[in-house]
Amino acid sequence: MDQGVAVTNTSTEVRSGRSARQVNTLPLLLPAVILLLLWSILPLLRTIFYSFENYNLMTPPAVFNGGLNYRYLFTDISTWIAIKNSVVLVLGVLAASVIFGTLIALLLNNDFPGRNIARLLAIAPFFVMSPVAALIWKNLLLDPVSGLFGWFMTLLGLHPIAWFSTAPMLSVVMIYSWRWIPFATLILLTALQSLDTDQLEAARMDGAKGFARLRYIVLPHLLRPISIVIMLESIFLLSAFAVIYTTTNGGPGDATTTLTYLIFIKALNDFSIGSASAAGVFAIVLANVLAMFLIRAVSRNLQA
Amino acid sequence: MKPTASSQIVFGVLAWIAALVMFFPILWMIVTAFKTEGQAIAIPPLILFAPTIRSFVDATANAGYLLFAMNSVIVSVGSTVLAIAIAFPAAYALAFFPTKRTEFTLMWMLSTKMLPAVGVLMPIYLGMKAIGLQDTRIGLVGLDTLMNLPIVVWMLYSFFKEIPGEILEAARVDGIGPRQQMWHLLLPLSGPGIASTALLSVILSWNEAFWSINVTASHAGTLAAYIARFSAPEGLFWAKLSAASVLAVAPILVFGSLTQRRLVRGLTFGAVK
Numbered sequence: 001m002d003q004g005v006a007v008t009n010t011s012t013e014v015r016s017g018r019s020a021r022q023v024n025t026l027p028l029l030l031p032a033v034i035l036l037l038l039w040s041i042l043p044l045l046r047t048i049f050y051s052f053e054n055y056n057l058m059t060p061p062a063v064f065n066g067g068l069n070y071r072y073l074f075t076d077i078s079t080w081i082a083i084k085n086s087v088v089l090v091l092g093v094l095a096a097s098v099i100f101g102t103l104i105a106l107l108l109n110n111d112f113p114g115r116n117i118a119r120l121l122a123i124a125p126f127f128v129m130s131p132v133a134a135l136i137w138k139n140l141l142l143d144p145v146s147g148l149f150g151w152f153m154t155l156l157g158l159h160p161i162a163w164f165s166t167a168p169m170l171s172v173v174m175i176y177s178w179r180w181i182p183f184a185t186l187i188l189l190t191a192l193q194s195l196d197t198d199q200l201e202a203a204r205m206d207g208a209k210g211f212a213r214l215r216y217i218v219l220p221h222l223l224r225p226i227s228i229v230i231m232l233e234s235i236f237l238l239s240a241f242a243v244i245y246t247t248t249n250g251g252p253g254d255a256t257t258t259l260t261y262l263i264f265i266k267a268l269n270d271f272s273i274g275s276a277s278a279a280g281v282f283a284i285v286l287a288n289v290l291a292m293f294l295i296r297a298v299s300r301n302l303q304a
Numbered sequence: 305m306k307p308t309a310s311s312q313i314v315f316g317v318l319a320w321i322a323a324l325v326m327f328f329p330i331l332w333m334i335v336t337a338f339k340t341e342g343q344a345i346a347i348p349p350l351i352l353f354a355p356t357i358r359s360f361v362d363a364t365a366n367a368g369y370l371l372f373a374m375n376s377v378i379v380s381v382g383s384t385v386l387a388i389a390i391a392f393p394a395a396y397a398l399a400f401f402p403t404k405r406t407e408f409t410l411m412w413m414l415s416t417k418m419l420p421a422v423g424v425l426m427p428i429y430l431g432m433k434a435i436g437l438q439d440t441r442i443g444l445v446g447l448d449t450l451m452n453l454p455i456v457v458w459m460l461y462s463f464f465k466e467i468p469g470e471i472l473e474a475a476r477v478d479g480i481g482p483r484q485q486m487w488h489l490l491l492p493l494s495g496p497g498i499a500s501t502a503l504l505s506v507i508l509s510w511n512e513a514f515w516s517i518n519v520t521a522s523h524a525g526t527l528a529a530y531i532a533r534f535s536a537p538e539g540l541f542w543a544k545l546s547a548a549s550v551l552a553v554a555p556i557l558v559f560g561s562l563t564q565r566r567l568v569r570g571l572t573f574g575a576v577k
Binding site: 025027028029031032033035036039040042043044046047050103104107108110111112113114115117118119120121122123124125126127128129130131132133134135136137138139140141145146148150151178181182183186187190191193210224225228232235238239241242245246260263264267268273276277280281283284287288290291294295297299 | 312315318322324326327329330332333336344345346348391393394396397411412413414415418419420421422424427428429430453454457482511513527531532535545549552560565567568571575
């Protein structure tokens with residue numbers, strides 16, 4: 001845990017001397033710990049509790065109904081469609097952001113005129129809030145009548161298509177990819193900048209061609225940051241909400257209703273607290289499985 | 305890498321093309337914001353036109369817009385100040401007085417960030433309603449504080465780790481207590497780290513849409529909720545919506561550009577520096 005301990009002799013002495021005469025750190029830690037404990041446990045317990053009730057805000061009171069909500073959840077075809085949609089969204093955006101994120105990061109890592117400005121421009125979409133990102137794409141780019149994409153298609157002699165009704169999931173994946181490719185670019189570019197240039201120089205001296213250097217030095221160096229991008233983006237994308245809310249509302253039909261969006265619909269459109277909570281518990285379990293991988297990776301880094 | 309001159313030019317051009325493609329949608333939004341409503345939907349798209357700030361005037365003339373913009377400022381700054389005030393002593397304790405439990409504490413804090421918000425939507429929604437915090441700025445400040453607290457602790461912790469313990473130790477030997485150490489030494493020493501932590505927290509709160517959309521209505525909503533909600537009724541007014549959007553993302557684009565590299569540490573919980 002404490003990497004500093006072994007650095008120098010003096011620092012070892014100072015540090016051990018310090019821990020021998022411990023300062024009472026409990027009052028310093030307690031506010032953060034208590035708040036996070038309450039935040040992470042109370043609502044979760046409440047969700048689990050609701051998930052065993054037949055509770056609709058429109059028809060109170062709440063009645064205990066055993067595991068019925070869970071039985072309905074797993075026998076309802078819309079649950080499985082939502083899970084499929086979540087998987088398609090997560091995998092689609094992940095594929096786009098790993099491939100394009102790596103390519104763009106490699107390009108931006110080169111030395112060329114104005115590269116600092118180019119970097120800022122390439123990463124900017126990550127800082128655009130999702131409702132705005134959704135609107136730019138929905139109106140200005142993808143609108144079949146006045147959008148730029150439609151105009152390009154007519155230039156090419158094609159018919160403009162109504163993106164959100166003919167290819168709704170593809171459209172949503174495109175919007176999220178536009179926001180998350182820059183995230184991957186930012187992380188991978190930072191990782192590339194910490195790559196040891198001596199090593200690359202040595203490889204170059206030994207006659208390794210550009211591709212060989214990329215294949216045997218640069219890409220292996222990027223594997224860890226790429227895995228971190230994959231895990232972080234999966235967690236964020238499983239909770240993706242605002243773009244769907246602003247563009248398709250989960251439709252047409254249930255074409256873009258992800259698990260997160262399904263829970264939102266059950267909760268705040270149908271007010272069926274019980275079944276929304278059962279689905280919520282399921283989403284939490286899924287996210288935790290993913291989180292376990294991430295935490296293991298981060299913890300390995302702490303010890304390294 | 306030192307490629308040959310010609311390939312350097314090719315890669316440079318490709319890099320610029322990639323950057324411009326990624327930035328283009330933002331650029332087009334900015335361009336549209338300076339058009340009239342008629343020009344905004346013209347086909348073929350207008351590239352040369354007399355720019356007007358009419359849409360900005362119209363967008364901000366809406367009383368709702370100003371209120372929501374104010375809410376965005378209050379909520380993002382308020383939650384950031386709170387989160388740093390709570391996280392600062394915790395990160396100080398974790399970084400300078402490590403124990404057997406330190407790693408577990410950090411990991412556990414990180415794990416609370418993995419809880420999908422939608423999983424606890426119902427209890428938070430009903431709970432806030434029950435204690436009268438629904439659609440209040442205080443309620444939203446509280447939610448954003450709790451949401452960002454783990455990231456803020458982690459980021460401060462990683463900056464504190466880079467400060468030599470000897471400096472604080474010397475102060476301690478001179479009989480300076482933890483409170484003075486934090487206030488008079490740690491705060492000035494970690495200034496840039498605290499600044500980038502604060503910026504990340506402001507960015508995350510400003511852009512936060514899930515809670516803002518779901519627990520606020522007409523009083524405490526932020527710009528994210530405003531734009532998401534009014535996209536339907538105002539959907540036909542592209543220039544006005546673009547102007548409102550430009551104003552909503554401009555401060556964050558500036559903040560984000562300022563601190564890009566340091567953000568990575570917070571965003572990846574120190575796994576990539």
